[in-house]
């Protein structure tokens with residue numbers, strides 16, 4: 111089969127690239143290859159009863175399939191250059207913001223109308239934070255919620271299914287250069303195209319590495335963020351989340367000068383397992399539908415670690431720490447803040463006696479046996495700093511789940527068009543290492559689609 115464009119990966123990057131390609135030129139022959147399932151077949155077997163923890167499915171339905179890693183996410187589309195990726199370094203701040211706004215319009219058109227857009231502009235919490243040595247980052251956040259996010263994906267699929275050839279459950283094994291373009295090799299056959307967009311996200315990071323090696327594309331990996339997911343009664347952060355929904359707060363520690371930040375805040379949400387390449391880490395989400403909401407809010411506290419020469423495997427470092435928690439706890443470990451401070455492990459009875467009900471069943475244990483001292487010290491310092499703007503954060507019963515790791519894909523060398531050294535081979539989304547969010551990944555898809563459409 112010959113295509114004008116083949117897209118590898120049906121996450122937000124791939125979906126928005128496909129959307130924009132067929133919008134710009136309906137005559138383009140476009141195919142999308144996805145190792146995971148179609149949206150309606152995506153189901154994580156963990157039901158809390160028969161299957162209580164991850165059973166390592168062949169393809170993880172949380173991370174893979176139509177919608178990518180974002181399909182069951184909280185659907186928070188951050189419209190900002192302050193976090194979520196460094197797309198602006200390639201395409202400019204103005205264009206990056208315009209594209210994120212464009213993505214927002216499409217999300218509204220396909221089912222997201224009526225959802226709330228929060229903004230930090232003019233917020234009184236900015237002052238409160240700065241008075242306490244904390245920094246609230248500027249952003250607008252469209253909160254679709256897990257349920258509406260799914261509806262938007264369904265509508266986008268319905269819109270695309272007759273315009274684009276989708277190949278689900280079809281991992282691409284290799285991309286080879288041909289005289290006029292690229293050969294996409296899968297178990298089911300080989301396909302040719304003039305342009306190839308690779309958008310394989312975090313779950314495709316290892317595969318991306320092999321492709322870069324085979325095609326001689328340079329890469330760099332120097333950053334990883336490691337920390338815990340904090341869960342506390344929703345009332346503790348209600349004054350912030352009611353107004354801002356998602357607040358990104360950054361702090362520099364006194365002790366080491368390390369940067370710690372809040373990440374992925376889920377008011378009235380649930381803590382969930384995440385499986386990345388067989389390693390179980392923790393994440394969180396929340397629903398727009400009040401019936402599915404909980405009494406707790408959760409968010410990650412992450413310490414950024416940048417490595418310098420000669421160490422180049424920052425993800426390997428993060429994976430080793432996550433493996434350690436898996437080794438000790440058989441998965442994710444949960445500990446009460448009070449127990450951590452007292453230097454003792456949490457036990458099931460201490461968790462049961464707490465004034466908060468955990469939303470994830472994790473193994474009670476001791477995070478100080480898992481996290482390096484420097485990282486743990488940073489987290490504890492930040493919890494006390496947050497306690498000043500949200501009293502109750504440093505309560506004995508505050509739950510810490512570990513570990514949460516934010517793996518940054520190695521950065522792949524691309525130019526300002528997001529094109530690799532090989533003409534017609536574009537690398538976008540989280541798999542490029544340039545984006546780390548729904549909005550930036552989607553915007554990168556629209557950007558390359560327009561670049562390709564200009565050539566036809």
Ligand SMILES: Cc1cc2nc3c(=O)[nH]c(=O)nc-3n(C[C@H](O)[C@H](O)[C@H](O)COP(=O)(O)OP(=O)(O)OC[C@H]3O[C@@H](n4cnc5c(N)ncnc54)[C@H](O)[C@@H]3O)c2cc1C
Pocket residue numbers: 118119120121122123124143144145146172173174175176177178179180181182183184185186187188194280281282283309310311312313314317374384393394395538539540541545546547548549551552
């Ligand atoms: C639980 C959870 C909650 C999140 N919440 C948010 C949030 O609220 N806001 C936010 O901004 N971000 C959130 N994120 C991150 C967000 O989902 C990602 O930044 C975003 O999905 C990246 O999009 P992408 O298209 O680059 O990659 P992905 O969404 O990861 O999609 C890549 C796709 O490529 C496929 N693939 C990989 N390798 C191959 C191959 N060899 N062949 C074929 N297909 C392949 C994968 O199966 C996957 O479906 C969350 C992530 C998780 C896991």
